[in-house]
Amino acid sequence: MNKVILMGRLTRDPEMRYANTGDLAIVTFSLAVNRRYKKEGQTDADFINCTAFGKTGEFINKYFSKGKKIAITGRIQTSSWEDDTGKRQYKTEVIVEEAEFVESKQSNNGNTQSMGRPAPQAKANDGFATVDDDDDELPF
DSSP states (O other): OOOEEEEEEESSOOEEEEOTTSSSEEEEEEEEEEOSSOBTTBOOEEEEEEEEEHHHHHHHHHHOOTTOEEEEEEEEEEEEEEOTTSOEEEEEEEEEEEEEEOBOHHHHTTOOOBTTOOOOOOOTTSSOOOOOOOGGGOOO
């Protein structure tokens, strides 16, 4: 199975071009994905090259730009070729199959609420009773 799920920020604006036939969009971008473990308080990130085709690529090109957070699923693809000097070149990238928003428009303007959901707000008269947190009377 070859399945990749990544969440990170675009390091540059997506670049869109069309295949020779002119009808297939090809969008390339780079994703900065933070590593889970950090050395001495420093943030480490991996920079991963990604390519999206067709409608998925057009969606990414239209709605995402440098610094925007995105979640993608796809597969890893490797390729190799000989350059003009005869040297073997290798390339590893993620072929994007799905892309999703991770932040709302508001969070891109400085508000940190993620996933496009409004922050829950407590209502004074919401139909729920207030319960005392006195654990001394609990039977267990």
